[in-house]
């Protein structure tokens with residue numbers, strides 16, 4: 001039987017606003033309802049939560065754990081195991097590399113490795129100055145463009161490793177760092 005905390009989370013997922021007033025939780029509720037609160041839909045729900053919040057905070061993980069009646073350790077374990085998920089807020093700019101099958105075959109890994117070498121961050125990480133985050137995404141349904149990279153809001157296809165590195169550098173050079181602003 002569900003305890004009071006779980007019952008409360010499930011009730012919120014049906015008709016009450018989150019106590020913080022953060023309306024983004026209602027979008028997680030929507031994903032939970034779509035998943036019919038099935039525990040085996042955890043990855044789908046976390047994916048939806050990350051799309052809404054940009055990353056998976058402790059608060060979000062706890063909310064999902066309660067709503068799905070899963071142990072917190074299980075939800076944290078999944079959120080930290082998959083590169084697909086990030087536990088930190090994204091930086092000012094981001095580059096998301098698709099690691100779906102078509103993009104993987106066409107060299108997504110090499111792009112990730114090159115960006116890691118260039119900026120010192122791996123998937124799910126943000127540079128210390130908070131200017132750049134590297135993330136990965138699942139197939140976004142544009143496989144004919146593989147390998148596909150999303151730099152900020154720009155969806156770019158057929159990128160070579162060199163082009164991807166250049167585009168990210170251009171994005172970061174496009175505006176001065178705070179230290180350069182007079």
Ligand code: FES
Pocket residue numbers: 098099100101102103104138139140141142143144146148
């Ligand atoms: S595999 Fe990358 S868009 Fe489909």
